[in-house]
Amino acid sequence: MFETKPDIAGRTEIETLVNTFYDRIRTDEVLGFIFNEVAQTNWTTHLPKMYAFWETVLFRTGGFTGNPIAAHAKLVSQTPMGRAQFDHWLQLFRSTVDDxxxxxxxxxxxxxxxxxxxxxxxxxxxxxxxxFDPANVTPEQRARYARYQQPAA
Ligand code: HEM
Structure with a gap:
């Protein structure tokens, strides 16, 4: 017997994904303290912001108007925000989606x-x-970037 999981259909699934992901983040040994102690995240406002963010990314609705670069740049002087932290974040995000x-x-x-x-x-x-490191560009990215480079009609 194999189990079939649903795809992400809209806002409801995005909320489930975001809630589950940040439940895991909060207790994560690598990243939890960055939210809990360094940024002292207000979850009541952060979670709805993240619903809006992902809804905007996926469906172009949701009305996200934040500034992710600035929000993370602020953390750099306070705590390590290197490849190790981002790779761990991504691993947690991917496994939450797949679960x-x-x-x-x-x-x-x-x-x-x-x-x-x-x-x-x-x-x-x-x-x-x-x-944009040519060594890491996948064939899909190569084709996509080539399309951008074509002069506008
Ligand atoms: C090392 C990895 C990461 C850490 C430690 C981290 C941590 C944080 C923290 C502490 C905040 C501020 C929350 C608050 O208001 O208190 C934040 C905001 C946010 N993060 Fe991350 N984050 C990481 C990676 C990412 C990634 C990869 C994405 C996107 C895919 C992302 C998307 C966002 C967005 C959209 C916000 C809200 C920005 C705003 O307020 O305008 N984060 N993050």
């Missing part, structure tokens, strides 16, 4: 998270964006 959902949007949200983790990591640490 709950399966399908096209589940795959899409994981790849958006990976792209954004790369951008945020690179910007706040002032290192070159790893997406």
């Amino acid at each position: 709950l959902f399966a399908g096209e949007r589940a795959e899409h949200i994981k790849s958006c998270a990976a792209d954004m983790a790369n951008v945020i990591y690179a910007r706040i640490n002032q290192v070159p964006d790893p997406r």
Whole structure:
């Protein structure tokens, strides 16, 4: 018998994903203290902000208007925010998605998270964006970037 998981259909699934992810983050031994102690996150406001963020990413609705680069740049002087922290964040995000959902949007949200983790990591640490390291560009990214480079009609 195999179990079939639903895909992410809309706001309801996004809320479930975000709630489950941050339940895990809060008690995570690597990242928990960054929220609980360093940023002293107000979960009552942070969770709805994250519902809006992911709804905006996935469905272009949700009305997210924050500034993720600034929010994470602020943390750099207070706590390590290096590749190890971002890789751990991503691992936790991917496994949370996989525990709950399966399908096209589940795959899409994981790849958006990976792209954004790369951008945020690179910007706040002032290192070159790893997406643009030719050694790491996937065939899918190569095709997508080639389309951007075509002159506008
Ligand atoms: C090392 C990894 C990460 C850590 C430790 C971290 C931690 C934090 C903290 C402490 C905040 C502020 C919460 C508050 O208001 O108290 C925050 C905000 C936020 N984070 Fe992260 N984060 C990480 C990675 C990511 C990634 C990869 C994404 C996107 C895929 C992301 C998306 C956001 C967004 C959208 C906000 C709200 C920004 C705003 O207020 O405008 N975070 N994060």
